[in-house]
Every structure is written in structure tokens, then in C-alpha cells.
Amino acid sequence: MSFDGNLNDYPLWTALITPMSNDGSVDYNSLERLLKAQSDAGNGILLLGSTGEALNLDEDEKKKILEHSIKFLNENGYHSPVMVGVGGAVLGKTKEWVEYLNGLDVHAYLLVTPLYSKPGTLGQQRWFEELMNTSTRPCMLYNVPGRTGIKMSFDAVAALKDHKNLWAIKEASGSVEDFTKYVAAAPKARVYSGDDALLNDFTPAGAKGLVSVASNVWPAPTHAYTKACLSGDLANNQTDLNMWKDATNSLFVASNPIPAKYLMKENGDIATAVLRAPLDIEDMTEENKVKQSHENVIAWFQKL
Numbered sequence: 001m002s003f004d005g006n007l008n009d010y011p012l013w014t015a016l017i018t019p020m021s022n023d024g025s026v027d028y029n030s031l032e033r034l035l036k037a038q039s040d041a042g043n044g045i046l047l048l049g050s051t052g053e054a055l056n057l058d059e060d061e062k063k064k065i066l067e068h069s070i071k072f073l074n075e076n077g078y079h080s081p082v083m084v085g086v087g088g089a090v091l092g093k094t095k096e097w098v099e100y101l102n103g104l105d106v107h108a109y110l111l112v113t114p115l116y117s118k119p120g121t122l123g124q125q126r127w128f129e130e131l132m133n134t135s136t137r138p139c140m141l142y143n144v145p146g147r148t149g150i151k152m153s154f155d156a157v158a159a160l161k162d163h164k165n166l167w168a169i170k171e172a173s174g175s176v177e178d179f180t181k182y183v184a185a186a187p188k189a190r191v192y193s194g195d196d197a198l199l200n201d202f203t204p205a206g207a208k209g210l211v212s213v214a215s216n217v218w219p220a221p222t223h224a225y226t227k228a229c230l231s232g233d234l235a236n237n238q239t240d241l242n243m244w245k246d247a248t249n250s251l252f253v254a255s256n257p258i259p260a261k262y263l264m265k266e267n268g269d270i271a272t273a274v275l276r277a278p279l280d281i282e283d284m285t286e287e288n289k290v291k292q293s294h295e296n297v298i299a300w301f302q303k304l
Contacts, residue, residue: 007081007108007138007167008190010044011209012226015051017216017257017264018065020274026057026065030270032072034216037269039078041219045069046110049085050147051213051257056276063100070105083140087112091127095134102136108167109135110211112142118150125156129163138167140211143182144194145173154185161186170194170211171202180205196222196248200229200241214248216260217267217294221301243300247293253286255279263290 016038019030038045047069048054048062057065066084073080084101086109088094101109111131113124132139141160143152151173160166169186171179172194183191183206190208193199199210209230215222225244228234234241251259258275262284265273273281 005079005081007044008208010042010081011230012042012215012223013044013046013083013192013209013211014038014215014219014222015046015049015211015213017261017270018048018052018054018057019261019270020272020276022272022274024274024276026061027271028068031065031069033269035069035072035080036076036078037219038215039073039080041215041223042080043215043219043223044081044083046083046085046211049110050087050144051216051260052085053257053276053279054085054087056279066101066104066106074105081107083108083110085110085112086131087115089115089117091130095130098131098134102134106137108138108140110140110142110170112144113148113150113152115148118148121153121155124153125159128156128160132160132163132165135165137165139165140168140170140192141166141189142170142194143173143178144170151178152182154181157182157185157189161188168192168208172211174198176201176205179207196251197245199226200234200244203229203232203235213251213256213260216257217251217263217269218297218301221297224301224304240300243296247297250286250290250293253289254283258284259290262287263294266291267294 019027021027084106114127145151168190169182170192171182179202192209192211193202193207194211196212196214210226212222253259261273264270
């Protein structure tokens with residue numbers, strides 16, 4: 001493996017977009033540029049999350065993205081760790097996906113609460129346990145009720161708190177109270193904010209880092225923002241905090257990752273802003289707000 005460090009040394013993980021060509025195929029040239037930018041910024045890389053439109057890609061495409069990304073990073077001497085999204089609704093198929101991932105040069109998995117079925121505590125506990133038992137990598141459990149339809153059970157997390165493969169939790173419900181409960185439920189796990197705008201709010205509750213959408217657009221500035229939040233340097237700087245909250249919230253004026261792709265195309269980071277159906281760039285709104293956010297973030301970073 002090209003990565004021989006400690007996952008805990010990476011407070012920022014970028015939930016990487018999947019760039020597309022005009023015909024809707026994966027744009028591997030743009031993908032390589034994005035991988036380089038994230039590695040240069042010192043960020044961990046999450047492939048095939050919801051920001052990467054994983055649910056809109058077929059299995060062969062997902063495998064090719066992973067294999068291409070791993071080969072590119074290794075052959076070019078980039079050392080960022082790679083985490084892979086694991087989401088689904090059918091346990092057998094999801095375990096097969098984990099078994100495939102076990103054979104790749106990747107370093108962690110993001111396990112999402114089962115989609116659509118809204119299982120209770122025991123259902124969630126058994127789901128996560130089966131996947132972590134199958135895994136040969138550290139796992140981050142992911143609470144995102146806005147997408148799955150149900151909150152990740154605190155009791156299920158508590159029952160799994162000593163599992164050898166439970167490494168971390170990504171909390172993306174937007175609730176400081178819930179964040180605190182996940183920290184208490186699994187004291188040895190590292191709990192990461194899944195909301196860019198709320199990292200500073202979560203830090204006093206025990207946040208260890210951020211899994212970010214914003215770092216797609218602003219790799220180095222978001223890295224600096226993350227470190228400043230975790231160190232407490234931004235705790236009393238309401239002006240900068242408000243700027244970051246406004247900027248990161250602007251990336252959700254339409255369904256993620258529509259605004260991020262729009263801005264990255266405007267900045268020349270990717271060749272097109274094409275998305276997979278049912279997402280559509282024509283749903284992009286408030287373009288001026290997003291552009292202003294970009295200017296504000298760059299101005300902030302240049303002053304550091």
C-alpha cells in the first residue's frame with residue numbers, strides 16, 4: 001500500500017465528486033486532477049459516497065473508478081488514504097461489495113445505515129455487525145437520516161462500540177445533541193462532522209474532523225478551516241465562522257453535488273458539470289451566491 005500512515009492523522013476527508021464527460025461517462029482525466037489536488041492538500045479521499053453519485057453508477061463503473069484511482073495514486077507517489085462508500089439495502093449484495101473491496105488497496109469503509117427499509121435497533125445492529133465482520137478494514141458508520149429515512153440507532157452503536165473494526169462515525173443529522181450522544185455511545189470511536197457548516201459547533205462535543213463536500217471546491221482552504229476549528233482558533237471569530245457557514249451552505253442551494261460541480265466547472269477544475277439522472281445541472285439555482293462564496297473563501301485563505 002502507498003499509504004502507511006495513521007488514518008487518525010487525517011482530520012479532513014473529501015467526499016469526492018465523480019466528474020463526467022458530456023456523454024455522461026466518467027471523465028478520468030478530470031478525476032486524476034481531483035485526486036492530485038486532494039493529495040496535495042493533505043486530505044483523505046472518500047470515493048463513491050453520495051456526493052460521488054454512487055447510487056447512479058453501475059457496479060462496473062464503480063469498480064473501474066476505484067481501480068483507476070488506486071493505480072493513479074500509487075503510480076504517482078501520492079499517499080492520501082482512500083475510504084470507500086458502502087451503501088445498500090440488500091445485505092448479501094452489500095457483503096459481496098465489501099468482499100470485493102477487501103481485495104483492493106484501500107484503507108477504510110464508510111458504512112451507511114440501510115437505505116429505504118428504516119430498520120430498528122436490532123436490524124441496524126445486525127446489518128453493521130455483518131458488514132464489519134466481513135470487512136478487513138477500519139469502518140466508519142454513517143448517520144444521514146435525510147437520505148436513509150431513519151436515524152442511526154444510539155443503542156445499536158453502543159452495542160457495537162467494542163467491535164474491532166469500528167473506527168469512526170460520521171454524523172450528518174445537523175444536531176449537536178445527537179452528535180454528543182454518538183460520542184457517548186462509542187467512546188473509543190472517532191466522531192466526524194458530516195456537515196461542513198457545523199464543524200465548529202461539533203468541536204466542543206468531541207469532533208475529531210470533517211467529512212466534507214466543500215473540500216471538493218476548496219481543498220486547501222477547507223483543510224485550513226478544519227484545522228482552525230479543531231484547534232479552537234476560529235471559536236471566537238464569528239466573522240470568519242459566518243463566512244464559512246454561508247459559503248458551505250451555498251453548496252446546498254440545490255441537491256448535492258449540483259452546486260459543487262457547477263462551481264468546479266466554472267473554476268476549470270472539471271471539464272463539465274454533467275450529472276447522472278435523476279440529478280440535473282439545470283436545477284442549479286443562485287449561481288451568483290455560489291460564486292460570491294468562492295470569492296470569499298479564496299480571500300480568507302489568501303490572508304492566512
